[in-house]
């Protein structure tokens with residue numbers, strides 16, 4: 321319910337700048353996922369948003385108003401900590417009711433709201449339990465209900481679905497999405513699960529070493545990653561790096577330092593230093609005998625095909641590099657044996673030119 | 677563990693327990709013994725308790741001690757709570773410095789603390805009074821409250837208080853509804869420890885007590901000079917009894933509170 325702006329937000333612990341001049345504007349009612357490796361500053365960013373930490377530089381604005389002087393309890397945030405932080409001496413019901421009590425809501429209105437929130441997270445039957453009598457996933461859902469029930473302006477979720485099994489998690493994601501659409505609460509969502517980030521978010525922010533590497537819609541960051549870090553962190557990628565020696569019709573020849581390879585790619589000129597990324601699901605594997613005539617690609621020998629449920633992966637060794645391919649398991653495909661001679665290729669537009 | 681070491685282990689435990697408790701049990705028994713000179717054979721009587729009831733000096737000194745210890749316990753409990761909760765907002769290094777300063781009285785002999793306070797009072801031109809005795813007792817007892825409370829607070833999850841704030845609670849509400857329930861048993865235990873330290877204290881009281889007013893330890897010390905009467909055994913027995921009751925009560929409170937904290941089956 322608020323537009324949130326981070327202006328040059330910075331946090332320094334000792335000699336480490338753990339959040340480094342972050343610039344970010346999040347429109348009212350959108351869900352932003354923050355992704356990044358462990359220790360990159362995600363939690364610290366959320367803590368500054370909440371007001372638990374003071375920024376060493378920069379500021380946080382809600383609806384264009386700086387909130388630097390607004391104490392935590394007046395910011396109108398809802399938060400779910402990585403560690404849940406349920407009050408151990410209160411029951412599930414009391415935990416969820418706590419925030420409503422602070423808002424001076426009449427007693428008779430508290431109960432229905434709490435029960436509604438508990439039903440949303442499927443925890444209504446546990447209302448009289450103490451947190452220590454709940455499983456990790458159940459505790460997490462109570463923590464979520466507690467943050468949602470107060471209808472915050474800004475919702476901060478730190479890996480808030482991580483302890484749930486796949487099915488329950490998807491269910492909670494759907495609920496979350498529904499609640500967000502109803503209430504238009506601006507949400508920051510820290511997660512390690514890319515799939516979750518992709519399905520839930522309007523915007524994805526990829527962080528690395530306290531800086532934002534890239535932000536955009538899920539499609540943008542996945543299909544047009546800016547650099548090696550983003551391409552590598554979000555999904556998998558095959559990288560090709562070197563100096564362009566020659567370009568052709570949808571092909572580029574690269575001197576990688578030890579050899580020259582020609583790959584399907586676009587948008588480079590001779591003499592340039594380039595880095596391309598190719599997503600494994602774009603890589604097609606052919607048996608040598610079925611090699612399509614006239615197509616550029618790389619010859620190699622296939623390692624075992626690994627069945628992984630919906631996809632089957634295969635690593636192809638070209639002698640100097642290995643290329644990962646992911647195919648739909650359902651596709652009609654002859655399972656070439658181990659060390660079979662194969663040929664891999666992809667469409668030129670599937671080779672993504674990266675910055676570095 | 678083989679049987680032999682098992683046997684010696686048990687023997688050792690028994691010996692240690694005897695060493696710890698035999699003198700106390702003997703004292704308690706002798707308070708019910710008829711002989712004025714604590715000599716045998718044992719003949720049961722409650723005579724010394726009747727004698728004690730009539731001994732206003734001993735009773736008054738016991739009252740003084742209880743009052744002093746009670747005051748010390750309460751003040752230490754409150755001060756320790758403020759100190760420990762407040763120091764968390766200091767920088768790490770300041771915290772360390774601060775801690776060593778408030779803990780210091782623990783490593784200075786009480787004799788010296790008592791003497792130095794006495795000198796200070798003289799120097800500033802005040803006369804001895806109960807006020808300074810209480811101050812002295814608080815100085816030496818506070819570290820014990822701090823120790824107990826710090827152990828609890830350092831294991832206290834700070835995110836609980838943060839969560840309370842994020843849910844809209846004022847700092848005072850957060851203290852009342854989240855912090856206090858978590859540290860109350862430790863506050864009580866710490867206060868109780870300070871109470872005992874004060875109750876037991878001889879040197880500080882000896883230096884600072886105004887003339888003519890006694891605490892129990894001083895009274896006992898001076899009456900021993902005139903001969904050890906079983907009356908003292910009797911009052912000691914009563915004190916031990918009261919201590920045991922207090923300990924049990926504190927223990928029960930802590931247990932039930934712990935249970936409530938952990939949400940055990942209630």
Ligand SMILES: Nc1ncnc2c1ncn2[C@@H]1O[C@H](COP(=O)(O)OP(=O)(O)OP(=O)(O)O)[C@@H](O)[C@H]1O
Pocket residue numbers: 333338356357358359360361362363364365402
């Ligand atoms: N109070 C603190 N004092 C000193 N350093 C800290 C403090 N809090 C966090 N850090 C450091 O700041 C960096 C960022 O921490 P942060 O908790 O924001 O990481 P994160 O991205 O949330 O990681 P994770 O995914 O593991 O939760 C880490 O290197 C951490 O060690």
Ligand SMILES: [Mg+2]
Pocket residue numbers: 362363364402478
């Ligand atoms: Mg974190």
